[in-house]
Amino acid sequence: RTYALGIVPGDGIGPEVTACAVGVLDAAERLFGFSTTRETIPAGARHYLATGELFEGAVREKLQAKDAILFGAMGDPAVAPGILERGFILAMRQAFDQAVNLRPVRLYPGVRTPIADLEPERCDLVIVRENTEGAYVGRGSTVHAGTANAVAVQESVNTRAGVERVVDYAFRLAAGRRNKVTLCHKTNILVEAGKLWQETFDAVAARYPGVETDYVHVDAMCFHLPVSPERFDVVVTDNLFGDIITDLGAVIQGGLGVAASANLNLDGSAPSMFEAIHGSAPDIAGRGLANPAGAVLSLAMCLAHLGEAAAAKAVETAVVAVLGQMDGLSGADMGGSTDEVGRRIVDALESA
């Protein structure tokens, strides 16, 4: 089996953690008998400043032809906020119809969490975030801009089809886990969007009679998630709420450094994309302070998606073993050891 991968290291710590992930991929290929062709796509702040190019033209065409995309991080103080986020990340999610943003929230043994007395057994859930619509459609308008009478209207657009495919994905996922799906929204206030989400959720739930359902308002979610994560198996939510609660999830599981994600195209019309949840962290770039665990766990999600289940499992197991040895170290505590952590993950993989 050979897979074509697009590699987008991007900015800041993106290249460092991507290099680790690629090193682990090399080892996984040797051990599990598959191979990949890899094309590194220059994109991000430097490339944008030099060429003006975002997610378009040759970049988009090259990526479209891949089986999957490994993404580092994007963002740099030299580029105005929002340009790269909207122009590349969101553009890719939409152009490649990456309907589901999948974010496991798992506290691995040995990882230090800021939540007191949280045992790993109590924290194993997955957040399924709608990834192509809602408030992320970028629709809105401002009248009397810049004056004392300015009014800015921002729209969240929610389609039945867009919501249904994500909710259905959540139920399928739960059926292979602990059989519970929680809808997270704010239906008591966002009445129109809330009704569409709730109706769609109920309709899909009827097709999965064995799966338990639950509903939690997004504000209450911030309350329950840190102290009772065991209440949740699969949480399905809209794009903006998902953005918010997955960062909270990352805190709980011990920091952005260990959080992984997948942006899944569900119909095979374009490649899926895999990225650590952390940003480009320009302040620590190039100093070996970044924890590559999130990037390597994202690689594991990529391998699972490509059908290399055994390799995916082995990579995840290797990361978990190394995280356990790191005694809770991450980020700034790691002391210049991004590559060292990468090497240890490879060792763990090879000696398993």
Added chain:
Amino acid sequence: RTYALGIVPGDGIGPEVTACAVGVLDAAERLFGFSTTRETIPAGARHYLATGELFEGAVREKLQAKDAILFGAMGDPAVAPGILERGFILAMRQAFDQAVNLRPVRLYPGVRTPIADLEPERCDLVIVRENTEGAYVGRGSTVHAGTANAVAVQESVNTRAGVERVVDYAFRLAAGRRNKVTLCHKTNILVEAGKLWQETFDAVAARYPGVETDYVHVDAMCFHLPVSPERFDVVVTDNLFGDIITDLGAVIQGGLGVAASANLNLDGSAPSMFEAIHGSAPDIAGRGLANPAGAVLSLAMCLAHLGEAAAAKAVETAVVAVLGQMDGLSGADMGGSTDEVGRRIVDALESA
């Protein structure tokens, strides 16, 4: 000095915690030489089911004539979700132009927080939430409802005037505190609303040159707030983000049971309203399990608002003393002692 108070005990644990607050008010009046006239307004689930009345007619007229409103909680499984929230709470915030929702996030000594190693000195911030517009305007529409082609659009409406008064309030508040205001939004995605908020924030900031400014995306806020609350002094944010991050703030300060809030009318055109952040918690109602601290701290905010600064301070100090004695007990751990906690607060007040 005599103040006219409207008391709205509401549903669930609302009446229990309100009774404690009123008991503390009695003691404060004796000690600080002011008095109140009080009118208890029947409102909430039972009243709505019996009369169909929400925030309107006589209820609204009676409350309009008050100097301030003490509010318990509202919500009951017998009433469809959203009815009382939108029909009473939001209706009051809007009709009485309660522009600012003020929510202190303070970890009091002796209160158990789920955040590991968080010292009280590191957690003393205030969230200033816009309270009358944004996504809470309830505007939106659905086409092809109930079909496979349904599209629901939900609007967030942001006015320069609505945002400016709240941001200005935040800067005034910071000028009496640690001189720092952080804007929390998602300007990189919610471009129209984000631009209005950022421009307004910058314009107001220019009027307060001594106050430091900062910006944090709402998703990153979920990341920073639990682990670095000391980074924040005053956080100003929109209605929906404020709803979300104040619940997170409540977790950090040790639970909804100790979190207080004010809904402030800024121009004196109508009364302000004071309420604990917790909901009606029907599951524990009537069993003495509710922590009245949030309601009594909300009373302290009410007294401060009325100009009874000394009484406000004394009530807060009394609550803090009792919370310290409770050894982190709250909610279900309190074992039938809502009234007992109320009595202890009165004792602490009287013996101060």
